[in-house]
Amino acid sequence: MIALRRRLPLQLLMCGILYGTHLESKSQVSYVSTSRVTTSGNIQNKSDLITFKEMVDHLYAQKKWKFVWDENATKNIRIPAAVMQLKDEEIIQRLDDILRAGGLQINKVTVTQYAIVPFKNKAKPKSHPVLMQEEIKITGTIRDALGSPLHGVSVLIVGTNRATTTNEKGEFEIIANKGEVMELSFVGYITQTITIKDRIEFDIAMEPATGGLNEVVVVGYGKQKKISQIGAQSTVKVDELKQPVANLSNVLAGRLAGLVGVQRSGEPGYDNASIWIRGISTFTNSNPLVLVDGVERSFNNIDPEDIESFSILKDASATAVYGVRGANGVILIQTKKGKTGKPKVNLQYNQGFTAFTKMPSFVDGPTYMELANEAYKSSNPASTTPLYSEERIQATKDGSDPDLYPNTNWMKEMFNKTGENRRANANITGGSENAKYYLSVGYYDEKGLFKVDELAKYNSSIRYKRFNFTSNLNLNITNTTKLDFGASGYIASGNYPGTGTGSIWDNIFLMTPVAMPPQYSNGYAPVARSGLTSPYVLLTQTGYATEYRNQLWSNIRLTQSLDFWLKGLSATAMYSFDAFNQHNIGRRKTVDGYAVLGRDSNGELQFEQTRVGTNYLDFSKGFDGDRQFYTEASINYVNSFGKHDVSGMILYNQTDFVNARASDFISSIPFRNQGIAGRATYGFDTRYLLEANFGFNGAENFAPDKRYGFFPSFGLGWVVSNEKFFADISKVITFLKVRGSYGKVGNNKISDSYRFGYIAQVGGGNDGYSFGRNNEVWYNGRDISEYAVDVSWEEAAKTNIGLELKTLNNDLSIVVDYFQEDRTGIFLRRSNVPLYVGLRSNPYGNLGVIHNRGVDGTVEYSTSLGKNWVISARTNFTWNRAVIIDDANAAWPYPWQQRIGRKLNQRFGLIALGLFEDEKDIENSPYQTGIVKPGDIKFKDLNGDGKIDSYDEAPIGYGAVPELVYGAGFNISWKGFAFGAFFKGVGNVDVRLNGEGFQPFQLAGDRGNLLQEVTNRWTPDNPSQNVIYPRLTYPSNENMNYNNSSWWIKNGSFIRLQTLEASYSLPKAKWFDKGGLSGLRIYFIGYNVATFSKFKMWDVELGDGKGAQYPLLKSFNLGVELRFK
């Protein structure tokens, strides 16, 4: 026993320096580096070990503590630098623990004076002599989070002098009494305590301290130590995801380096953002593979409270194991697992109100009519009659007879100023070493901003409610067998007006302010002869639709350690079953429609009935649903031999996904994939890292001999800061790693509509035809619809070079990655076939090639100022540009029209030179079709043929998807107060304006609202070039003004203050205990608080068009969080 105790400090020391690699001989003690404490007493590296003297210097410098101690007796003692960050009492406690292991103990003299003296067991005899007699021998194995045995973990029975450390196999043996507490501690890991009951054999995993070098990250099909990780991946702090939004996808852009996202709608239940990893690199499906707890699942409806970790895998080294599924990057989400200990309950509730970030606004009735007259006059100079008479405009202004002369502000009629949302979550976690649990229930409720007709006999409000539940159980069945079980899901219900919100928005943009009132004064529903219906009627009098979705995810995993066969070997198998169901029930109707004709001699309104309504609610239903089976089995190996760290993994998996409510033959066929994945890693001395991955898998949608592909990747890493020569620099740069990877990944989701490229399909052809004297014979058409071709997956060759760096005492960390990707064999229709060949549809092929490149990175800074201040800041960015190398298309006639060599989704259009100044300007310019007058847009004649046409269309602007996405946030905390903000921004993006409602008087005079911006236009009196609209015409397509041109491309970049958070955690008070409380926090979250953009017409993130989408929401929430012991 004594010998063991003597060795202890040495063990601690050795393991500490080498960060988990293990010494073969004790002679390598010389690796201990010298002072890591500067003269000012600052510690450079928090995860290092310091000598006792260094500690004393530090504590004196920082806290003016004085020590009396024997230098000889303590010379072998090393103390984790991290201990210095603890609270005062804890420092003393930890020091005492460490010293006791070396036969010493700490005695407090005064608050600032301490003495180190030889250890004397002062523990009084336990008051339970019975227990004393139940002395048992405990054995166990301690592993790190990867399952690798930990050598040198200190095992201590609290309050006794019984202590030991684990051997090379991670094993220990110790004598304890029932009821005593065993404490396990190791540098870089969270100290664990276990109360001894009946069990005498333990298999314990140590949890690494966050930020330390033992930190473990989730990678494809497993975990890795962060330090030895070569693949490019980013993670986000889970706390950042806890925003008052229903859909997790909305908060991701700007928070993870490498993730590009845009949100195009704020409609409750339909507001998911589109997300791409490192941009879009293909013409086909570019959605990343999303895995929740290892199974392909959608994450939109997960309660962020239940997420343990969220990371994205970006390069080939990280994604090759997914083979044919991984080319678009992978999102890995792990849900929370139980933690050993007494049950801990956490309750949260927040409630807030929502409002639109930005609403488009329209001109009022009189302005509308004056503008219409102006446009009409401009197009019909000879006409003596204005479009709208003076009297009518006057009557509209007066508002004297809104039935005949309406002046409707549709936005005001349709929308409330605010909506509501609230979120609640309760979770509980706890358990023993052998059984841990995490249970959670969440609730989200959002009420939209549409108005409701109070008189209607049904509820047509827009509302989305969701209940989530998650449960995770982790059981140790035997000493070597573990069972994990998880079940989670949600139930969501939505209520919507009978007319789809898209259609309602569209109608608002179509309806002029003078066309009709929301409702006639006698309650009649206004419907124009053309069928155009009052949007207010569509909203409130067309019934309602309910939507119900539920989802169940379940997974069970069995892990068997095979240490008895080969140390470090284990096998695991998993099965999961997921099911999703949705049904929509519509109870819709149309009401009788009327158009007002005028007033009769008695002043009574005269109506023409324009529509016969159904008037009573009708019924319709729709279903959707799917189910998925997933099976996985793998063998894992992880071990260390001296300086050599080795791991290996080989895994089989298969997925079977069935669209349970498929609407056609092709989509009813199960979606399946199957394959094996493997990984081998080798690390030498935590300096040189080597990794090889592969995926060999296939999918059901290719021809039998083309189903399986092999996707290998290789990676190299070099931890420069662990080199001897770096020792001096390491005072400044505490950590430096460079890594590079290259590999291939595939994408089998090449087409949603045309899954089986290798099979010809027969369809309806062009159309049917009828014969017969009395039209009696109708034949449906029939023809080949798709030709069979030999197709396969598309392939991405990805290169990644990354650099990780920490400096300023580890306060500042920087990760930057450069990447490039060649996506080849992109599934495209062959577009170089002349039309006269007469193909019903152009055959597909693996034809496209896209080259994508870019940079992404993260910079984090975190520091403590004095005792109470903690400041942290974080920023990250992504820039990428994908360029088309081959699009299987014929060459365009002119070089400026070529798509090859240009950005993917590059916009093309005419180049606007400005507005024509006068007739002479028009005469001297190339011919433009239509009626051209001063104030019309003047275009550039690129091919010099004297006329403006499509041959003059050249690249304009960037595109609808930003090339640059960035985010920056900071958090400041002082005692219990915390304040934080997060900005998200995008750049190299633009908005193209078009569409009816944006374009004035496009189709007909009774259609098409006018945006407020129309007032900023060219007129003969205001012949300015600096306007939004050119000369107004009636109709607006009488010339080329509204052709696709650079005039209508506006800068779409913006910076959004996405979150603003403030919270206060109450200091512990006595009444906490009464209620069993351990913590209470109140907080405020502002979401989408402010947006800064040059673009003002609507919420710029909605993108192209006329802004006729349900806008994004801002919300302000107040919440409270209660933690119970």
Place this chain on the structure above:
Amino acid sequence: MIIMQFRNISTYTAVVFLILLSSGCKKFLDQVPDDRVTIEEVFQKKQASEEYLANVYSHIREQGNQWTVNPFSGNTDELDVTWAKYSTYQLNIGSWNPTSLPFDIWGEQYKGIRSATYFINHIDGNEEILRLNGQQRIDQYKAEARFVRAYCYFALLRQYGPIVILGNEELAPDAPTADFQIPRSSYDESVEYIAGQLDSAAAVLPTSPAEDRDYGRATKGAALALKARILLYAASPAFNGNADYANFKNQDGKSLISGAYDTEKWKRAADANKAVIDLNLYALYKHASGDPVESYRGILLDAYNGENIFSRRNNNLTDWDVHSMPRAAGGWCGMGATQEMVDAYFMKDGLPITESSLYSENGFTDDIYNMYVNREPRFYASVNYHNRMIQGGNIITARRLNFFNGGTDGRYEGTEDYSKTGYLVWKNVSPNTNRITGQWYNRPNVLIRLGEIYLNYAEALNEYDYNSNQTEILKYINLIRERAGIPQYGTGPDALPIPATQSEMRDKIRQERRIELAFESHRWFDIRRWKIARDVMKPVHGMNCNGKDASAFFVRTEVTPRQWRDAYMFYPLPQYEIDRGRLLVQNPGW
């Protein structure tokens, strides 16, 4: 040593996995069932094959929709489609080019051609048809497909000029691009090919439908009539001795439109038309009442009457009804006959307004503007004008139309649904269609009728040799006029003098044709082949739709532009096609 062990184990595992994968699991991905419908099976079954043939037929374009499907009336001087939102407006202001090409049918017609060829090449040996109907039915179906293919080629030829002829084999979809390169054939070659195909179809096709259920299928008469029209076009000035196209050549120098005049082309055209007449299967439609207005309206409204040579059974004519009907009748009120067309109609004495003493633009008779009084029956059958009594659609009891500004059918604040010419087309508009009550009068869309053949024949004969064929020419012109209820040339009551010269006769024939075939999608092609488009395509006129009273309304007013450039003679080939068919040359001027 341990590494070795690890390697052994992983190799072992890998082997196990591979065995799993390659044996039983291989089936895991075999998901597509074998007994789906394949194209081979389509041709084993009767119903499926007939459906395939129906798909071939569906490429015959209907002519009911004159605003988004056919511009052949709306882009001429006979019709103004009032809405600027429709692409006819784009053509009328000259806003079209090879990359922005409304009414482009190039690719769509070639799909029909491919499907027809595929049908002809695969239908042989269809066991079910053989068993039920015998080889004869298969031959008939093949001939029908051949007819439709020729029809598609013709549709391309008249709109785009010289075509790409593909022959009897379809090209493999996965062939190298080089194999797809085919140059255009010359205009004459195209005509020869199509005419030859129609001859071989006519040789097999039945003379008339065997059963009621076969109405609408191609017949011998349809094939011969189409051939007759093609040969007439080919003999016309634009394609017969037109020097304008001397430089219109393929890349290899081959001339695409011959500049040589050949009078025998007229002879051939005349013979081909006569051959249709000589079938003696068809007769001009006359209403039982003998009322010429009813007779003329019945040609297109009375289904499968004896004048009908070929028609399309399913079509958009009820949509045409709705678009043409006055607002008061529940229509969209937007198919405006032009003043030019109104002026073209004869007076009831059979003379043009410029020659007739009956014509007046002053005053009113029974509230009707005198311009519309004493006109020929075809005018009343074809055009609606201010104050006309009308019944139809949702007008249950006859009432007067009001095209004044603010009137029930005129311009009205807040709607675009009014005719800018102050007229509406009434020809081929069925009063039995009522949008408000959802009543639709479906009828075949007549694509070729005997009246046209008579006019073709007369025109060809006149151009071939007026003097020796005068009697024959007058016979057929007079048959048309007789049915129209107007005096004939040199015969019958109130006979008009016989045109003295070929040129005079030409004018008479052309005006007769313009009136008789108005709004039937002929005008667009006629003004081109006669080479008169430059004069015709000028801004069209109407009455002043802004006028609130008679004095303001009854004023000839320019309504919408009609652009003309020589390039408009043909549609351009789509730029898409020029970029891919590398042997193709673009049409002149584009």
